[in-house]
Every structure is written in structure tokens, then in C-alpha cells.
Amino acid sequence: MGSMYRASKTLKSSRQAAFSLLFNSVKPNRRDPLCVVGLHQAYGFSSDSKQNSREPPAIDLTQFPSEKIRNFSIIAHIDHGKSTLADRLMELTGTIKKGHGQPQYLDKLQVERERGITVKAQTATMFYENKVKDQDPSGFLLNLIDTPGHVDFSYEVSRSLSACQGALLVVDAAQGVQAQTVANFYLAFEANLTIVPVINKIDQPTADPDRVKAQLKSMFDLDTDEVLLVSAKTGLGLEHVLPAVIERIPPPPGISDSPLRMLLFDSFFNEYKGVVCYVSVVDGMLRKGDKVSFAATNQSYEVLDVGIMHPELTSTGMLLTGQVGYIVTGMRTTKEARIGDTIFRTKTTVVPLPGFKPVRHMVFSGVYPADGSDFEALTHAIEKLTCNDASVSVAKETSAALGMGFRCGFLGLLHMDVFHQRLEQEYGTQVISTIPTVPYTFEYSDGSKLQVQNPAALPSNPKYRVTASWEPTVIATIILPSEYVGAVINLCSDRRGQQLEYTFIDAQRVFLKYQLPLREIVVDFYDELKSITSGYASFDYEDAEYQKSDLVKLDILLNGQAVDALATIVHNQKAYRVGKELVEKLKNFIERQMFEVMIQAAIGSKIIARDTISAMRKNVLAKCYGGDITRKKKLLEKQKEGKKRMKRVGSVDIPHEAFQQILKVS
Amino acid sequence: MLRTTSSPIFSSFRGRPKTPRLIFKAFSVLLEDSPPSARRNASTNLTTLHQGPPTSAYVHLPFCRKRCHYCDFPILALGSSSVSNAPYEERQEEDDPRITNYVNLLVREINATRTCFDTNPNLKTVFFGGGTPSLVPPKLVSLVLETLSSRFGLCPDAEISMEMDPGTFGGEKLKELMGLGVNRVSLGVQAFQDELLKACGRAHGVSEVYEAIEIVKACGVENWSMDLISSLPHQTLEMWEESLRLAIESQPSHVSVYDLQVEQGTKFGNVYTPGQSPLPSETQSAEFYKTASSMLRGAGYEHYEVSSYSKEGFKCKHNLIYWKNKPFYAFGLGSASYVGGLRFSRPRRLKEYTKYVADLENGAANWCGDGNVDLKDVATDIIMLSFRTSKGLELKEFGEAFGRKVVKSICKVYEPYVESGHIVCLDDMRKEVMSDEFKKLVGNDEKKIEDHVRYLRLRDPDGFLLSNELISLAFGVISP
Incomplete structure (x- = not known):
């Protein structure tokens, strides 16, 4: 599966904090004394600290009016050093102790460890003493609001960013501007954030900060004099980062004496506390015990706990205008906590914050137990997983080929991948997932419209004629060395892409912008892009509108019987080619059977490609010499086990892998 | 090496098994609807066949001149020293201490095999397999048969088969063996083409094949079988048809046709891949099988088992015991027995086999099941074995x-x-x-x-x- 990460490494040091993960119900909330270090360092917000240095003092947030608050995030292309920089800033402010990040690293979810990504963002509050020449030092409250690393979660990213007023745009001094740098920049730019450009890894031998500065100027029109040069690894230049945050990024603009309005920008499920919501107080203030309502769901709750992430959940009893923290309301499922929702005091009337969008599922896939009898186990596993990830939609469905299962909707490909992987790894459920598909719309001559999330649900021979069809598209950003431009342009036009922009960032690098049908990038686009550019291209995309298209349903028939789980929707112009390829691939996947197997691809009743697998000729037992049957029996047992890895359609055995691998085009 | 299914090999031997008892473990599905009477009457049905005393014995005589290139059986190659151009009767096998020592060990094993059943019916079939049993001097064969007879008893009309290879026996030796009671000969011909025999490392050529057929016929052996192998390297359909035709012309009462299995660790396994030249393709190989079936049936043979053909009244009684999932004894290196529900394979190496025999004598080795079986195993055994037969x-x-x-x-x-x-x-x-x-x-x-x-x-x-x-x-x- 080509995974299109705009992934970031997790903030290692705050990893153990209970709020750090999307799917954190796996481990109970542990308290690690190392992580509350820093609270009792003198920040001037508590006079008790000297009297009782063992107990962390209560944090008095009233010391931090809006002008003493800065909310910012760090945005970067994968591996440009976002996590390391975040670690350093937290160490610098005493939020975490230096060198104590690593042990928590081991506690990462297997899926995150393997992929080096953050599935869910985390956020930390830091206290910082800003020393300016000839002035009294002044205490600031800085909220570092992390964003999920991946494009699948771009809406979540935009909500996290809308809780900020500024962003550190981190670029690798050797690699320069990459696709995610561009995508992130525009998200931040659209959110009206102040950008603080940071060139990282300047200690590398191949670092070329001047070239990167020039790219930042040409791509984003950023002032080269304002670029900070740092090495988060060696600490070089780090001392300038937080002063720049304080000087350049404006304080949150809210009105403190206006009714309470909070932005819900993240949530997670905690086994002991229930749902924990991350909020940013836009206007007014919140106290423990307040009654609050959620605009999108129209639900009301009592605030049972309120506090900040430091980096652990730390009760403060209140949150004031401009501050960022968490609330616990006894909410049972994260489905009630809609990202981007506006929270306000019950019985007051406020204008909801702009930009709320319900979750949009862009990729769908069927999930079936590999062993048909395991449906109960799969149901249980899916329930457990979705309890913590409200962004997956789940509906029961039945396939003639695969039996009972679920149709799951995902934000994007990585989201889907992670879900499948977690299902197998954490719940030990062997699943067959069908070819991912995107949501299409079909219109018929009688004026009716059909939304299709499963190609099998589209009638092969409809009663009324299809008059129009629409498919979702994306705007893709690709940055690559100029020598690969030809190959990439070919790839994009082969994938029905429309070129929107073609610019040289500098002498060697090209920036391409394409509108592409989502379907065309869903399976193997990124893999293909990497292979034709020797891995040098970076890629990112954002959702764009639906476009009118000429779509047809392609059925796959085995010995004349359509296999619902192999049906797919393709563009009419590509149908013949795809049909031919599918038939060819199936021929390789399906082993010889006792009968001849005819494989056909069809649009409606028209066969567009066919091939046959000739019947197995011989599969005979050897002699059982001297009555020794044990060896032969083992062979037969093995053969029987092999059949379990198959799904039977009619009399044809299809290996599990075929269902998900078949659409990977070479 | 030891392919046992349940009991530990060296658990102490308890003389007689306890009252046969069926274990119904993991078998609820199979039994949920069976009428209670079926379970109560278990003593008479398929699930209890194995509990009776065996009336068949397989005896492994592992000696060969040399190892054939396809062979992965437990054999002992005697080497060229005992191969000479002298007439069969004058060769040195009579005095080869390796053979004598082995047969003595075998006899010890038979003697140490305590019967564990209420009744001890005489043996109805004995099968000397190998190896090349015809290399063993008749006086040693006689010793084995005497031992079996005194240990278990031997029916006067028992089927006593012996595998014999062309070039390892003459008329006199065969006569002598017949005098001892051997009444069925299984002749390892394999092919009628010198180049094929050579390519698979057989120790004989086609002329020895014709000689051997003559000897068998001249000695008046009525019940004799010819072994052929199909799908040999470089074998063509024409060659195969020729072999079948010549086999039919020599009028054996039984023909066994084996499809070559390329086993790991054999010479063939090291150099050939099934289905790839010089081995025939899967399609050709299937064609060979079909040709054998049609030619042999056309010549009046009944295709009564996957690889066995016989004239009326000449099925191999010993092998039928296997296909019916009935119990049988086995003696000798690497041999597999099925007694009391336990399928037990003896060590394949001489050293370990020697220790096994000693353990058996001390009562420290157990080869006999106690009647407990996993019904699923029995059911799959029966399916696998029954489907091999035309019945x-x-x-x-x-x-x-x-x-x-x-x-x-x-x-x-x-x-x-x-x-x-x-x-x-x-x-x-x-x-x-x-x-x-x-x-x-x-x-x-x-x-x-x-x-x-x-x-x-x-x-x-x-x-x-x-x-x-x-x-x-x-x-x-x-x-x-």
C-alpha cells in the first residue's frame, strides 16, 4: 500500500502523557514522576513553591492574561526535525527533563513505531521566562499545539492550527522545501498564522541554508532576514527560537469579558476519565463545575475537570481567554466530541466559531474475517477500536464471496492502513480487506441519484440509464528534482490529472500542482511516484471538489459468476486496460483448480477481457510405502490448511491476498 | 526421525493395554448427531478396528547394492565389494556380517515384541520390503520366518511377499525362498530402457530384467507383481508405452505403477525440479498415468488402488490391510507399525535402531498404542486410505x-x-x-x-x- 505520509515523529518526551495518542485505551494511564518536573521551578506564578518543594504547586493561570500567552505549532515535512525541536523547547523550559524522553518511546504503539508517524497530535503547555535587555524578566505561557502528521487528517490539522496564532515552519537545511512544507505553509497561511521560518540541521555537512533561504523567499515570499538558523540536535541557535515566538507571534485575540467560546480541537478516550477534550478558550473563561454545551451535537455537560497539558494532564480548576487545555465532562464516546465544534456556557447564546465540518470519509474498504467463523471476534475488535477513533465509519455489509463483514469509511489511505494494522496487531484478528474505493455519485435518467461507497452496490445492468457520474478529486503538490519532471508529468496525465501549476523553486527543483481524481491516487500512486523519481519526489494532497466524470462499473466474473468483492468503478476510457490487467493479475493469483477457470472482466453484459486457467492435471498421492502413511497425511493436512487461506466463489478458490492486492498496478 | 503421533516412545511398557477406550476429544462436531447406539456398539465399527490384534507383518530388509537416485527410504548400501560378476549363488552376501548382524537384530526385535491382546491369531500376510530383500541369503530369511512363526504363528496359506530386484537372484535362490514359504514376488523392474535405468541409478539393466522374469516364470511363481516407475527423467510417452507393453507381455499377475516423487535430499531432489525438464511436465506426467490406466485395464488388470493393478484374485492382501486401516506389525529399520491405534515409526539409523531394540528388550520402548485414539485422526486416515482404492x-x-x-x-x-x-x-x-x-x-x-x-x-x-x-x-x- 502506498502510504502518503505527511507524517511526523511523535513528541517522544511527552509520549507517556495520557493525552498523547489517538488510540490510547490500550495502556492505562501511568503517572511518571519525571514528567512533572519543572513545575516547581520558579516561574513567579506560585509563592508556595519554596515552602513545599515536593508537591507540585497549584498553577495559577490568572497570572497569564492574553498578552502573556503565545499559541503556536511546529509544521514541517517528515524528518525535517519537528520532534527534536519540540523536545528541545520542552527541555529548555523545564517541561520535561533532558534525556528522559527515551523510555517512553518504547511505549509507543506498534503501528506508530513501525511507521515513524504520529497518528494523533499532542499538545504541551510550557512556562518561559523571557529576558529582554534592560527590562525585567517576564513570565510567558506558551502552548505548543502539535498537529497530526498526515494529510488524511488535514481537517484536524486545520482545526489545530486555528487554535494557534503562529507557526514555526521548520525546513531541513540540506533537503530544502518539500511537498509537505508547501502544504503545511498554505494551511498555516490560510489560517492567518504568523510564520516563523526555521532552517534546521545547519550542522550537517551538506547543509545549504542560503539555498533554502532563497527557496523560502521564492516559494512563500518570506523575508530571508527573519529566518532562524538552528540545529535542534546540537542546540545551535536554539536560544533565539522562543524569543522570536514571543516577539513575532501575536497574543491570542479573544475578549476576556465576553461569553465563553471554546474551540474543540482534539479528543481522546481515557479508560478512567472517559473522553478528554482539548480546547482552546477563544473568549471568556471556564471554571470547573461550569455547565457547557456543544454547538454541533447540541449536547450539554458539566465540566468535571479542567486543566493544562504540562505535559501530563494537570488540573488548574480554570482556563482563561487565550489559554489552551483540556476538559473532562463524563462524555462516553469520542463520537460526541466533534473536532472543530464550538463549546459555550449552557443557556448563553454565542456565534459558533467558523470552520466546523463534519467528518468526511474519502476512502472506503470492506473488512471481513479471514476465517468466516470469526465474525463475532471481528465485531468486537472493531467496536473496541472505533471507541477511540470516531473518525472511522462502520456499517455492516454482506458479500457473497466473503460473507458477513463491515464497510469502513476512512479519512484517507494511511488512516485505513493504520486501522487494518491495529486490528491485526492489537486484536489478533485476521482480516481480508477489499480494494479501497472512493465515494462516487451516479445520476440516472429518471433523475434519481445514487451514492456509492461499495462498487458492488452499483447495479451492473441498471433499470435506468446513467446520465452522469461524479468522483472526488484532490489537489496534489509534488516537489521533485527537475530531471524527473517528464516522467512525473506522464504519470499524472496517465492518472487523469490536470496540471494547475508548474514552477521552478530554484535551479534544481520543480513544484507541480495537479488536480487528480482521488481514485487514481488511492492505491499505488505514491509508490509509483517514488519509484520513477528514485525516491526524490515529495508528495502531498488536499481534498478538492467532486468532478463530473465518465465512470463505469467493472465486474470480474469467474466461470461466469460475478465476484462482488472484486467489482470496481473505473473511468470509461481506462476500463479496457484495467479490465485486461485485472484478468491477468487474477490469473497469476489463482492457482490451477480441478476445473478450467474462466476469468472475465465485464461492463454490464459486455465482456471486455478474458482468460482461462487450465485445469490442474495431476496431484496424486505417492505410494505409502510399507504402510507408512504419516508423511503423506502431513502433506494432505498442509494442503487442507492451504485451502483455508482461500475464499471459495462457486467452485473457484481465491487466495485472501487477491482481494486487496489485485488493484495494484505494476 | 520418529514419526509417532501420541505416546512417548520410551514410556514404560505396560504389557497389556487397558480396556480399549475412545477419546472423544475435539470431536463433538462429528459425534453430535450420531445415535447413542453407534457409540455403544463401538466395538464393532470403524473406530475400533485398530484395537484388534494384527494379522499382518511388514519386515524391512534394508540392503541394497547402491542407493537409487530417487530413493529416500532407510536403506543400507552394501557397496561394490559385494557386487561381482560371479553367478548369484557364489556371491559373498552369504557371509556379509552386516547382513547377518542386522538379521540377528531384527530377530531380537521380533522376539522382544510382546503381544498384548487377548487372542493372538496367526499372521495372514508377511511382506519383506526394502531395500532389496532378495539380497538377503535364504537361510537368514528362513530365520526371520521361523521367528515370526514361533512368536505369532503363521497361517499355512499366508501371503508371503518379497521384493526382489533383477540381478540379485537366480533360480536356485528363488526356489529356496519358495521352499521357505515365499509365495509372492514383487519384481522391481521400473523401466524397460537401459538409459532410463542408468539415469536413475538402478543396479541392473534391461537384460537382467528379462532374465529375472524368466527365472520367476521358470520357478512357477504364479503370484508375482512388476513395479514400474513413470515420470522418470528423460522418459518419453513412447518409452512409457513400450514399458507398459513389455510389462503386459510378460504377464505378471499384478502391476504396481508409481509416479516418481522427487524427494528432498535425494540425488534427483538436488538436481531436478518437478514439472521441469528433463522431468516430464505435469501434463505429460498426467498423460503417463492415464496411459497406464487405460493400457493395463485394457489388458485385463483391475485398477484397484491408485498405483496398483491386478488380475482377478491377485490383489496384494498385505497392502489391502493398509487401505482398510487395519492394524499391522512392522519390524526392522525405519519401519512403521500400526498397533493399538498408534502409528509408530522405528529409527531410520542403524545405531538408534539398535538402541531401540535393546530398549524394547528392557521394556523401555513402547510401540503399541493403548487403544486410545483421536477420532478425527481415525476419520481422516480412513478417508485418505479408502479413497486410494477403487472400492x-x-x-x-x-x-x-x-x-x-x-x-x-x-x-x-x-x-x-x-x-x-x-x-x-x-x-x-x-x-x-x-x-x-x-x-x-x-x-x-x-x-x-x-x-x-x-x-x-x-x-x-x-x-x-x-x-x-x-x-x-x-x-x-x-x-x-
């Missing part, structure tokens, strides 16, 4: 032992293959039940199936050719 699987008996529901499930799984003709369905008069009729019956209740369908068998040759596929389907019914 097929007898469903009534099988249903009584394992439940009608299982029979129905097996029928259901085979429905498409009855339709395609790979499986033949027969009524109790062994008249074929056509696929439409079968389909209707399978849709019906279990009783209806029982009344109208008595046997399922693999069709010759199409079903036999795909026996692995078909049998493993039924395995899936027994233990999903």
Missing part, C-alpha cells in the same frame, strides 16, 4: 462410526466434483448414482442420503490423478 469410501459404515451429519457434509463438499466427474457416487449395488440425482439427495436429509448413496470413490483416472486435492477437501470437513 472407495463406504458411507454407511463411516456414518455409523462418525455420524451421518459428517457424511452429509462430505457429500456436500464433493457435489461439484460429482458433477464434474472426478468423484463417482455408487448405490449399494455399486451402480452409479448420476450427478443430478446426487444433487437432489444432498439437498435432502441425512437419512435419504444413507438410503441411496453407499460409496464415494475417485474416478479412474481423472479423480485418482487429483486425489490430493479431493482428499484434502474431505479433511477440511473433518477438522475445519
Whole structure:
């Protein structure tokens, strides 16, 4: 599966904090004394600290009016050093102790460890003493609001960013501007954030900060004099980062004496506390015990706990205008906590914050137990997983080929991948997932419209004629060395892409912008892009509108019987080619059977490609010499086990892998 | 090395097994609908066959001149020292201490084998396999037979088979063996082309084959079998047809046709890949099998088992014991016995086998099951073995032992293959039940199936050719 990460490494040091993960119900909330270090360092917000240095003092947030608050995030292309920089800033402010990040690293979810990504963002509050020449030092409250690393979660990213007023745009001094740098920049730019450009890894031998500065100027029109040069690894230049945050990024603009309005920008499920919501107080203030309502769901709750992430959940009893923290309301499922929702005091009337969008599922896939009898186990596993990830939609469905299962909707490909992987790894459920598909719309001559999330649900021979069809598209950003431009342009036009922009960032690098049908990038686009550019291209995309298209349903028939789980929707112009390829691939996947197997691809009743697998000729037992049957029996047992890895359609055995691998085009 | 299924080998030997008892572990599915009477009457049905005393013995005589290139059996190659151009009678095997020592060990094993049954019927079949048993001097064969006779008793009309290779015996030796009671000869011809014999490392040529056939006939052995191997490297369809024709012309009462299996660790295994030149393709190899079936049946042989053909009245009684899942003793290096429900393989190396015999004498080795079996194992054994035969699987008996529901499930799984003709369905008069009729019956209740369908068998040759596929389907019914 080509995974299109705009992934970031997790903030290692705050990893153990209970709020750090999307799917954190796996481990109970542990308290690690190392992580509350820093609270009792003198920040001037508590006079008790000297009297009782063992107990962390209560944090008095009233010391931090809006002008003493800065909310910012760090945005970067994968591996440009976002996590390391975040670690350093937290160490610098005493939020975490230096060198104590690593042990928590081991506690990462297997899926995150393997992929080096953050599935869910985390956020930390830091206290910082800003020393300016000839002035009294002044205490600031800085909220570092992390964003999920991946494009699948771009809406979540935009909500996290809308809780900020500024962003550190981190670029690798050797690699320069990459696709995610561009995508992130525009998200931040659209959110009206102040950008603080940071060139990282300047200690590398191949670092070329001047070239990167020039790219930042040409791509984003950023002032080269304002670029900070740092090495988060060696600490070089780090001392300038937080002063720049304080000087350049404006304080949150809210009105403190206006009714309470909070932005819900993240949530997670905690086994002991229930749902924990991350909020940013836009206007007014919140106290423990307040009654609050959620605009999108129209639900009301009592605030049972309120506090900040430091980096652990730390009760403060209140949150004031401009501050960022968490609330616990006894909410049972994260489905009630809609990202981007506006929270306000019950019985007051406020204008909801702009930009709320319900979750949009862009990729769908069927999930079936590999062993048909395991449906109960799969149901249980899916329930457990979705309890913590409200962004997956789940509906029961039945396939003639695969039996009972679920149709799951995902934000994007990585989201889907992670879900499948977690299902197998954490719940030990062997699943067959069908070819991912995107949501299409079909219109018929009688004026009716059909939304299709499963190609099998589209009638092969409809009663009324299809008059129009629409498919979702994306705007893709690709940055690559100029020598690969030809190959990439070919790839994009082969994938029905429309070129929107073609610019040289500098002498060697090209920036391409394409509108592409989502379907065309869903399976193997990124893999293909990497292979034709020797891995040098970076890629990112954002959702764009639906476009009118000429779509047809392609059925796959085995010995004349359509296999619902192999049906797919393709563009009419590509149908013949795809049909031919599918038939060819199936021929390789399906082993010889006792009968001849005819494989056909069809649009409606028209066969567009066919091939046959000739019947197995011989599969005979050897002699059982001297009555020794044990060896032969083992062979037969093995053969029987092999059949379990198959799904039977009619009399044809299809290996599990075929269902998900078949659409990977070479 | 030791392929046992349940009991530890060196657990102490307890003389007699306890009262036979069936373990119904992990078998609830199979038994849920079987009438209680079937379980109560268990002593008479398929599930208890293994509990009776064996009346057959396999005796392994592992000596060969040299190892054939396809062979992975436990054999002991004597080397060229004992091969000479002298007439058979004057060769040195008489005095080869390796043979003498081995046979002494074998005799010790037989003697140390304590019978553990209430009754001890005489042996009805004895099979000398190898190796090349015909290399063993008759006086040593005599010693083995005497030992068997005194230990278990030997029916006067017992079938006593011996595998013999061309070039290892003359008329006198054969006469002598016949005098000892050997009444069935299995002649390892394998091919009628010198180049093929040479390519597979056989220690004889075609001229020795003709000589051996002459000797067998001259000695008046009526019951003799010829072994042939198909799918040898470089073998063409013409060669195979020639071999079959010459085999038929020499009029053996039985023919065994083995499809070459390329085993790991053999010379062939190291240099050849099945289906790839110089081995015939899968299609050619299937063609060889079909040719054998049609030519031999055309010549009046009954194809009574996947690889066995016989003239009327000349089926190999010993091998039928295997296909019926009946118990049998086994003695000698690497041999596999099935007694008291336990399939037990002896060590394949001489050193370990020697220790095994000593343990057996001390009562420290156990080769005999205590009657406890996993019913699923029994059911799959019966399926696998029955389907090798032209008689097929007898469903009534099988249903009584394992439940009608299982029979129905097996029928259901085979429905498409009855339709395609790979499986033949027969009524109790062994008249074929056509696929439409079968389909209707399978849709019906279990009783209806029982009344109208008595046997399922693999069709010759199409079903036999795909026996692995078909049998493993039924395995899936027994233990999903």
C-alpha cells in the first residue's frame, strides 16, 4: 500500500502523557514522576513553591492574561526535525527533563513505531521566562499545539492550527522545501498564522541554508532576514527560537469579558476519565463545575475537570481567554466530541466559531474475517477500536464471496492502513480487506441519484440509464528534482490529472500542482511516484471538489459468476486496460483448480477481457510405502490448511491476498 | 526421525493395554448427531478396528547394492565389494556380517515384541520390503520366518511377499525362498530402457530384467507383481508405452505403477525440479498415468488402488490391510507399525535402531498404542486410505462410526466434483448414482442420503490423478 505520509515523529518526551495518542485505551494511564518536573521551578506564578518543594504547586493561570500567552505549532515535512525541536523547547523550559524522553518511546504503539508517524497530535503547555535587555524578566505561557502528521487528517490539522496564532515552519537545511512544507505553509497561511521560518540541521555537512533561504523567499515570499538558523540536535541557535515566538507571534485575540467560546480541537478516550477534550478558550473563561454545551451535537455537560497539558494532564480548576487545555465532562464516546465544534456556557447564546465540518470519509474498504467463523471476534475488535477513533465509519455489509463483514469509511489511505494494522496487531484478528474505493455519485435518467461507497452496490445492468457520474478529486503538490519532471508529468496525465501549476523553486527543483481524481491516487500512486523519481519526489494532497466524470462499473466474473468483492468503478476510457490487467493479475493469483477457470472482466453484459486457467492435471498421492502413511497425511493436512487461506466463489478458490492486492498496478 | 503421533516412545511398557477406550476429544462436531447406539456398539465399527490384534507383518530388509537416485527410504548400501560378476549363488552376501548382524537384530526385535491382546491369531500376510530383500541369503530369511512363526504363528496359506530386484537372484535362490514359504514376488523392474535405468541409478539393466522374469516364470511363481516407475527423467510417452507393453507381455499377475516423487535430499531432489525438464511436465506426467490406466485395464488388470493393478484374485492382501486401516506389525529399520491405534515409526539409523531394540528388550520402548485414539485422526486416515482404492469410501459404515451429519457434509463438499466427474457416487449395488440425482439427495436429509448413496470413490483416472486435492477437501470437513 502506498502510504502518503505527511507524517511526523511523535513528541517522544511527552509520549507517556495520557493525552498523547489517538488510540490510547490500550495502556492505562501511568503517572511518571519525571514528567512533572519543572513545575516547581520558579516561574513567579506560585509563592508556595519554596515552602513545599515536593508537591507540585497549584498553577495559577490568572497570572497569564492574553498578552502573556503565545499559541503556536511546529509544521514541517517528515524528518525535517519537528520532534527534536519540540523536545528541545520542552527541555529548555523545564517541561520535561533532558534525556528522559527515551523510555517512553518504547511505549509507543506498534503501528506508530513501525511507521515513524504520529497518528494523533499532542499538545504541551510550557512556562518561559523571557529576558529582554534592560527590562525585567517576564513570565510567558506558551502552548505548543502539535498537529497530526498526515494529510488524511488535514481537517484536524486545520482545526489545530486555528487554535494557534503562529507557526514555526521548520525546513531541513540540506533537503530544502518539500511537498509537505508547501502544504503545511498554505494551511498555516490560510489560517492567518504568523510564520516563523526555521532552517534546521545547519550542522550537517551538506547543509545549504542560503539555498533554502532563497527557496523560502521564492516559494512563500518570506523575508530571508527573519529566518532562524538552528540545529535542534546540537542546540545551535536554539536560544533565539522562543524569543522570536514571543516577539513575532501575536497574543491570542479573544475578549476576556465576553461569553465563553471554546474551540474543540482534539479528543481522546481515557479508560478512567472517559473522553478528554482539548480546547482552546477563544473568549471568556471556564471554571470547573461550569455547565457547557456543544454547538454541533447540541449536547450539554458539566465540566468535571479542567486543566493544562504540562505535559501530563494537570488540573488548574480554570482556563482563561487565550489559554489552551483540556476538559473532562463524563462524555462516553469520542463520537460526541466533534473536532472543530464550538463549546459555550449552557443557556448563553454565542456565534459558533467558523470552520466546523463534519467528518468526511474519502476512502472506503470492506473488512471481513479471514476465517468466516470469526465474525463475532471481528465485531468486537472493531467496536473496541472505533471507541477511540470516531473518525472511522462502520456499517455492516454482506458479500457473497466473503460473507458477513463491515464497510469502513476512512479519512484517507494511511488512516485505513493504520486501522487494518491495529486490528491485526492489537486484536489478533485476521482480516481480508477489499480494494479501497472512493465515494462516487451516479445520476440516472429518471433523475434519481445514487451514492456509492461499495462498487458492488452499483447495479451492473441498471433499470435506468446513467446520465452522469461524479468522483472526488484532490489537489496534489509534488516537489521533485527537475530531471524527473517528464516522467512525473506522464504519470499524472496517465492518472487523469490536470496540471494547475508548474514552477521552478530554484535551479534544481520543480513544484507541480495537479488536480487528480482521488481514485487514481488511492492505491499505488505514491509508490509509483517514488519509484520513477528514485525516491526524490515529495508528495502531498488536499481534498478538492467532486468532478463530473465518465465512470463505469467493472465486474470480474469467474466461470461466469460475478465476484462482488472484486467489482470496481473505473473511468470509461481506462476500463479496457484495467479490465485486461485485472484478468491477468487474477490469473497469476489463482492457482490451477480441478476445473478450467474462466476469468472475465465485464461492463454490464459486455465482456471486455478474458482468460482461462487450465485445469490442474495431476496431484496424486505417492505410494505409502510399507504402510507408512504419516508423511503423506502431513502433506494432505498442509494442503487442507492451504485451502483455508482461500475464499471459495462457486467452485473457484481465491487466495485472501487477491482481494486487496489485485488493484495494484505494476 | 520418529514419526509417532501420541505416546512417548520410551514410556514404560505396560504389557497389556487397558480396556480399549475412545477419546472423544475435539470431536463433538462429528459425534453430535450420531445415535447413542453407534457409540455403544463401538466395538464393532470403524473406530475400533485398530484395537484388534494384527494379522499382518511388514519386515524391512534394508540392503541394497547402491542407493537409487530417487530413493529416500532407510536403506543400507552394501557397496561394490559385494557386487561381482560371479553367478548369484557364489556371491559373498552369504557371509556379509552386516547382513547377518542386522538379521540377528531384527530377530531380537521380533522376539522382544510382546503381544498384548487377548487372542493372538496367526499372521495372514508377511511382506519383506526394502531395500532389496532378495539380497538377503535364504537361510537368514528362513530365520526371520521361523521367528515370526514361533512368536505369532503363521497361517499355512499366508501371503508371503518379497521384493526382489533383477540381478540379485537366480533360480536356485528363488526356489529356496519358495521352499521357505515365499509365495509372492514383487519384481522391481521400473523401466524397460537401459538409459532410463542408468539415469536413475538402478543396479541392473534391461537384460537382467528379462532374465529375472524368466527365472520367476521358470520357478512357477504364479503370484508375482512388476513395479514400474513413470515420470522418470528423460522418459518419453513412447518409452512409457513400450514399458507398459513389455510389462503386459510378460504377464505378471499384478502391476504396481508409481509416479516418481522427487524427494528432498535425494540425488534427483538436488538436481531436478518437478514439472521441469528433463522431468516430464505435469501434463505429460498426467498423460503417463492415464496411459497406464487405460493400457493395463485394457489388458485385463483391475485398477484397484491408485498405483496398483491386478488380475482377478491377485490383489496384494498385505497392502489391502493398509487401505482398510487395519492394524499391522512392522519390524526392522525405519519401519512403521500400526498397533493399538498408534502409528509408530522405528529409527531410520542403524545405531538408534539398535538402541531401540535393546530398549524394547528392557521394556523401555513402547510401540503399541493403548487403544486410545483421536477420532478425527481415525476419520481422516480412513478417508485418505479408502479413497486410494477403487472400492472407495463406504458411507454407511463411516456414518455409523462418525455420524451421518459428517457424511452429509462430505457429500456436500464433493457435489461439484460429482458433477464434474472426478468423484463417482455408487448405490449399494455399486451402480452409479448420476450427478443430478446426487444433487437432489444432498439437498435432502441425512437419512435419504444413507438410503441411496453407499460409496464415494475417485474416478479412474481423472479423480485418482487429483486425489490430493479431493482428499484434502474431505479433511477440511473433518477438522475445519
